[in-house]
Amino acid sequence: MDNSIIEYSNSTQMREVEEIPRIITSLIHKYDEIEKVAENALSENMPDSILYVGCGSSYYAALKSVYPFLTELSTIKALALPGSEALFLMENGGFKQSSRRKGLIVLFSRSGETGEIVSIVEKARKLHLKTMGFTCSEGSFLEKNVDYAVVFRDCYEKSTYMTKSFIALTLMGIISSLVILDRIGVYRGTNIKEELRELVAATESVVRNKDKIRSLAESTINRELFVILAPRDLYPIALEAALKFTEISYTYSYAMHALEFRHGPIALLEKRDRVQVIVLSSPNDASFPYVTKLVNELSDQGFNVLHFSSIDNADYKLDLKKKTHILSSAFILPFYYFSIYRALILGFNPDYPRHISKVIRTI
Secondary structure, eight states, X not given: OOHHHHHHTTOHHHHHHHTHHHHHHHHHHHHHHHHHXXXXXXXXXXXXXXXXXXXXXXXHHXXXXXXXXXXXXXXXXXXXXXXXXXXXXXTSHHHHHHOOTTEEEEEEESSSOOHHHHHHHHHHHHTTOEEEEEESOXXXXXXXXXXXXXXXXXXXXXXXXXXXXXXXXHHHHHHHHXXXXXXXXXXOOSOHHHHHHHHHHHHHHHHHTHHHHHHXXXXXXXXXXXXXXXXXXXXXXXXXXXXXXXXXXXXXXXXXXGGGGGTTGGGGGGGGGGEEEEEEOOTTSTTHHHHHHHHHHHHHTTOEEEEEESSTTOSEEOOOSSOOTTGGGGGHHHHHHHHHHHHHHHTOOXXXXXXXXXXXXXX
16 A cells, blocks of 8 residues: 555545544434524525525535425425636625515525625525525534525544535435425425435445445556546536545546537547546436447457446445435535545545635635
């Protein structure tokens, strides 16, 4: 084993990733509060549109949270935007004229102090739009100034990177979406608390088998570009994974919807030896036959492909018995380990990131 892996195996970043199963367990006890806050947001005036907003990893949490509205074909219009784009939208005259009291803005922020989020809350108040916020920071601007807030302080990290906070914010957002859909009679899913317990088991399995991920990191260490492909509601996970490869191991990486790789990026064929393609899939999803076909096609063309799935012959197998909005969140945990191990092998210390601030308060 590389000496850097030995030296930093107990880094703050690694310890916080390994806390994720415990954080999900704590979130089970938080469920009743999340449900009550979501119901309170509906009690005054049922929203006809919901805007989910976050920045960086928090935006990917927002994007993952909006998917239940898309897959369940809700009558409520739901959209996720990065904080900057939401802010620009709210400054548009047409938006101001068309905004109504029945709109709800759901904001995600680990610190509750992010510059764009603060500005959006202030503008929403002037437009008489209801706001709901999810944060890890007690006493933050977000908690004090939105109409409805959930604070889950257990998920706040000492480290700069969002890992366990991404999981927590994502799950809180998904739970609130499912509660809203249930109340309007659109979604009748399985018991959410039971799904969270299944997610705990799945993430514990990842932690136990982290040596497998380290082996993948070692075998791909000479790749210069990581391309992460995922369909449907796994796409926000791919975005978060690509961001972590960039933030933690300083590796060029980007995410795409799975089948979009053939529409342009296939031009990388000439440099395929330098490219690592990672494909996410779920066998219980309508996209699965097409995604597995893509895996085979790219492998036949000579690309280096890793397949992350719950099928037996996957390069990395997740212990998932079914696919749900909540359980698919487990896909991100292997990538946290992957990016950390890659950084360590390359000689970077994940506890001391370069050029990255924990909280960005300015716009």
